[in-house]
Amino acid sequence: MKPIQAVGGAAPSRRRRGVPGRSVLAAGLALALAVCAAGVGAQAYRELIDLSLEELADIRVTSVSKQSERVGDAPASVYVITRDDIRRSGAITLPEALRLAPNLQVARNNARDYAISSRGFNSVLENKLLVMIDGRSVYSPLYSGVFWDAQDVLLEDVDRIEVVSGAGGTTWGANAVNGVINVITRSADKAQGDLASVGGGSEGSTGGFRHGGQLPGGAGHYSVQGTHVAADDLQRERGGSAHDGWHRSRAGFRIDGGEAGHSFTLQGDAYTARLHKQAEPDYHLNGANVLGRFNRRLSAQSDLQLQAYIDHTERRQTRAAEWLDTVDVELQHSVALNAAHRLVWGGGHRVAMERVQNDLSFAFFPDAVNLRWSNVFVQDEWSPHPKVKITGGWKIERNIYTGPESLPSLRVAWKPADEHLWWASWSRAVRAPSRIDRDLYTPRFAGGPNFQSETVRTLELGYRGRPAAAWSYSITAFQSEYDRLRSVEVYPSAPLSMFGNLAQGRARGAEMWGSWQAAKTWRVSGGLVVQALEQNFKPGATLTRVSFEDGNPRHYWNLRLSGDLSARTEFDLMFRSVGRLRQPAVPAYEAVDMRVGWKVLPHLEISLTGRNLLDAAHSEYGNANTRSEFDRGVFVKLLWQP
Amino acid sequence: MKRTGGSTPVRPGPFSQRFGALPARAFATLCLALCVATGQASRAESDAFDSIESRVKAAYLYKFGSYVDWPQQAFPAAQAPLQIGVLDDVALADELSRMVQGRSVAGRPLQIRKLKSGDSLAGLNVLFVSKAHNGRLADILSAAKAQPILTVTEADNALSLGGIINFVPVEGRLRFEVSSRTAQLSHLSISARLLAAAYKVENGAAP
Numbered sequence: 107m108k109p110i111q112a113v114g115g116a117a118p119s120r121r122r123r124g125v126p127g128r129s130v131l132a133a134g135l136a137l138a139l140a141v142c143a144a145g146v147g148a149q150a151y152r153e154l155i156d157l158s159l160e161e162l163a164d165i166r167v168t169s170v171s172k173q174s175e176r177v178g179d180a181p182a183s184v185y186v187i188t189r190d191d192i193r194r195s196g197a198i199t200l201p202e203a204l205r206l207a208p209n210l211q212v213a214r215n216n217a218r219d220y221a222i223s224s225r226g227f228n229s230v231l232e233n234k235l236l237v238m239i240d241g242r243s244v245y246s247p248l249y250s251g252v253f254w255d256a257q258d259v260l261l262e263d264v265d266r267i268e269v270v271s272g273a274g275g276t277t278w279g280a281n282a283v284n285g286v287i288n289v290i291t292r293s294a295d296k297a298q299g300d301l302a303s304v305g306g307g308s309e310g311s312t313g314g315f316r317h318g319g320q321l322p323g324g325a326g327h328y329s330v331q332g333t334h335v336a337a338d339d340l341q342r343e344r345g346g347s348a349h350d351g352w353h354r355s356r357a358g359f360r361i362d363g364g365e366a367g368h369s370f371t372l373q374g375d376a377y378t379a380r381l382h383k384q385a386e387p388d389y390h391l392n393g394a395n396v397l398g399r400f401n402r403r404l405s406a407q408s409d410l411q412l413q414a415y416i417d418h419t420e421r422r423q424t425r426a427a428e429w430l431d432t433v434d435v436e437l438q439h440s441v442a443l444n445a446a447h448r449l450v451w452g453g454g455h456r457v458a459m460e461r462v463q464n465d466l467s468f469a470f471f472p473d474a475v476n477l478r479w480s481n482v483f484v485q486d487e488w489s490p491h492p493k494v495k496i497t498g499g500w501k502i503e504r505n506i507y508t509g510p511e512s513l514p515s516l517r518v519a520w521k522p523a524d525e526h527l528w529w530a531s532w533s534r535a536v537r538a539p540s541r542i543d544r545d546l547y548t549p550r551f552a553g554g555p556n557f558q559s560e561t562v563r564t565l566e567l568g569y570r571g572r573p574a575a576a577w578s579y580s581i582t583a584f585q586s587e588y589d590r591l592r593s594v595e596v597y598p599s600a601p602l603s604m605f606g607n608l609a610q611g612r613a614r615g616a617e618m619w620g621s622w623q624a625a626k627t628w629r630v631s632g633g634l635v636v637q638a639l640e641q642n643f644k645p646g647a648t649l650t651r652v653s654f655e656d657g658n659p660r661h662y663w664n665l666r667l668s669g670d671l672s673a674r675t676e677f678d679l680m681f682r683s684v685g686r687l688r689q690p691a692v693p694a695y696e697a698v699d700m701r702v703g704w705k706v707l708p709h710l711e712i713s714l715t716g717r718n719l720l721d722a723a724h725s726e727y728g729n730a731n732t733r734s735e736f737d738r739g740v741f742v743k744l745l746w747q748p
Numbered sequence: 749m750k751r752t753g754g755s756t757p758v759r760p761g762p763f764s765q766r767f768g769a770l771p772a773r774a775f776a777t778l779c780l781a782l783c784v785a786t787g788q789a790s791r792a793e794s795d796a797f798d799s800i801e802s803r804v805k806a807a808y809l810y811k812f813g814s815y816v817d818w819p820q821q822a823f824p825a826a827q828a829p830l831q832i833g834v835l836d837d838v839a840l841a842d843e844l845s846r847m848v849q850g851r852s853v854a855g856r857p858l859q860i861r862k863l864k865s866g867d868s869l870a871g872l873n874v875l876f877v878s879k880a881h882n883g884r885l886a887d888i889l890s891a892a893k894a895q896p897i898l899t900v901t902e903a904d905n906a907l908s909l910g911g912i913i914n915f916v917p918v919e920g921r922l923r924f925e926v927s928s929r930t931a932q933l934s935h936l937s938i939s940a941r942l943l944a945a946a947y948k949v950e951n952g953a954a955p
Contacts, residue, residue: 154803154804154806154807154847155806155807155810155811155847155848155851157807158945159808159811159815159941159942159945160945162804162807162808162811162922163921163922163923163924163945163947164921165800165804165921165922295947296918298944320944324949324951626800
């Protein structure tokens with residue numbers, strides 16, 4: 107099952123690849139065949155009557171594409187990962203769950219580091235994708251990326267993950283250059299009752315719990331949750347332990363109350379984690395945050411939302427440490443002016459107090475800084491015709507490094523019929539400088555004192571359709587022009603090289619995915635991204651071999667088969683194929699995961715997940731000398747929901 | 749910034765070359781073909797999801813019976829069947845009849861009655877009013893009012909019109925809301941377990 111290139115390619119492996127893969131694949135296909143045959147049999151009829159009230163309340167009665175229609179109507183490239191999808195994938199961490207989105211490239215470097223991006227620029231220092239968990243940004247102003255090892259949620263209580271590829275600056279602000287990931291957890295009234303899970307296997311072990319109940323006096327609902335995940339040290343591709351294991355514990359709560367038109371949410375969590383490191387003491391991560399959101403219907407035409415959060419996170423490594431405290435307030439008001447126009451406007455302010463403990467070889471100056479961002483935005487949704495919607499928006503966001511940045515967008519949607527949507531968009535977004543771009547100092551290298559925002563202008567054309575009840579698909583073509591991209595400049599007069607803005611680039615490609623409800627409980631879905639990235643340098647650029655385009659496969663695709671063997675048994679087969687990366691050179695790979703879940707008792711589910719079944723091990727990202735490889739493995743999980 | 753130097757990158761072959769790697773394509777084709785081959789494609793009817801909704805409703809109608817206590821006079825005899833009336837939803841009534849075969853609620857067998865508008869409600873313990881009747885829901889509910897009949901509806905304003913349990917779609921799932929006040933007026937006692945599973949419980953005054 108390994109691609110021809112890899113088998114005969116430049117990366118000889120210690121293990122015999124390919125051969126065991128075929129037998130596993132054959133077994134998988136045989137099982138899939140058996141599964142389909144069983145699906146048409148007597149068991150195809152679900153024994154709904156034996157389910158509890160809560161379980162009945164959890165059955166999807168509209169198709170996925172109907173359910174996400176609000177998102178589905180959005181003139182943007184949006185993929186929604188549902189709660190069911192996450193459970194059925196057997197994922198135990200957030201980054202693993204993100205593999206479900208066809209418009210994301212998820213490349214794992216070692217047990218804890220991931221390179222996750224959409225539309226290219228992928229690296230573990232990826233900086234063009236904004237990530238939010240329940241409206242709280244987890245994008246680090248230190249390097250404009252996400253520390254994936256610190257992000258955690260109880261996956262059972264994630265309602266959905268919306269993955270938007272493409273520039274989203276007008277809605278989400280600076281740094282939503284290539285996409286936005288919105289992790290949305292279930293409101294407390296939907297996360298009621300108790301839940302406990304425990305799992306273990308070759309990847310590590312997990313445990314989680316939730317208790318949900320009603321507040322006294324009918325004021326609302328609450329839930330409290332906790333998670334613990336421990337990941338074992340992996341082996342390096344070149345042999346030896348990578349010392350990259352970790353464990354993380356988290357406790358959280360969520361309260362939702364009020365009624366329609368007058369509701370509130372209060373939620374928060376706290377976490378602590380330890381990361382293994384070769385020949386160094388463990389790294390320590392700690393953090394906590396609290397978020398409040400208040401929605402009020404002012405009139406039949408007008409809604410107000412106010413949201414605020416505080417967030418503390420700290421990261422203590424052997425020779426460096428970071429403490430970050432963030433306060434964020436946002437206000438949004440939407441009002442229907444008349445039948446044709448709906449206006450949304452608002453603003454926000456964020457302050458982040460960041461302190462870094464410096465090391466001789468790696469320092470940020472000043473070591474403590476108050477970062478501030480403020481924004482105002484306005485957006486008009488205009489329906490000149492019942493089938494046409496034109497959305498124009500403009501956000502101005504100010505940061506302390508470059509001042510105000512303009513983030514406009516224009517989107518046109520045409521819905522000739524209920525099941526067909528054509529859309530086109532033009533938008534501009536920026537990646538504002540982060541600390542690393544401006545304030546970094548190492549003996550031979552420094553941030554650029556005049557580093558400017560990177561900019562992108564993106565054109566998109568998309569179609570989403572549901573030609574038959576059982577079929578739905580989405581296709582997006584995009585072209586992005588990047589300017590003032592980060593480059594490394596060597597100045598003869600200075601002892602240091604520095605970051606500059608002398609690179610430009612262009613990305614072109616297409617994203618497509620679709621889903622086929624083959625039978626009542628059987629679904630085949632898949633996605634494909636094809637992309638071409640090119641980079642060039644402006645006159646005056648001195649180091650023209652540093653390139654952003656090499657960490658990206660030309661294409662990647664996945665295919666999933668999901669279904670129920672019986673009312674109590676579910677089956678999932680997930681296949682993905684990722685093209686090779688040039689620098690750091692990583693061979694192309696294919697991987698198959700398979701999960702079977704049995705409801706052994708009405709309240710108890712046992713699931714068995716097999717990962718990377720095609721070959722003994724593969725690598726996904728990073729320098730060949732240091733990257734970890736991911737073995738074939740199994741994971742068993744018990745989920746108890748009385 | 750870690751990606752410094754390195755050899756000149758070699759352009760990969762055209763997309764089609766790589767995509768054409770035979771085992772991968774064969775795998776994809778097989779996966780897709782599997783279900784077709786076993787004849788499932790014909791089952792992909794446009795109403796696949798409508799029927800799931802109908803079955804979930806049927807299951808609810810059966811389950812509700814276990815969490816409600818009727819007054820003694822609601823049944824002519826100790827072993828009299830629990831009668832569930834389904835107003836103008838033949839598919840649901842058929843589904844329910846199939847589901848409850850050989851089952852009982854609190855020792856009572858179940859009897860499913862297909863009702864047309866204007867039929868008598870006498871002897872019913874549960875009445876499901878399909879949304880086809882939402883226009884004249886107030887009339888139907890007032891006919892059932894103050895009788896020990898558990899009315900189940902699927903209309904936005906059903907509880908304010910005097911319904912007891914009302915199905916509500918919530919994010920692609922089917923939940924239900926309960927008016928415990930109306931239940932009380934109908935001399936039905938609804939268990940805390942049912943109320944806990946409800947999406948919303950209204951305690952306020954009913955008309």
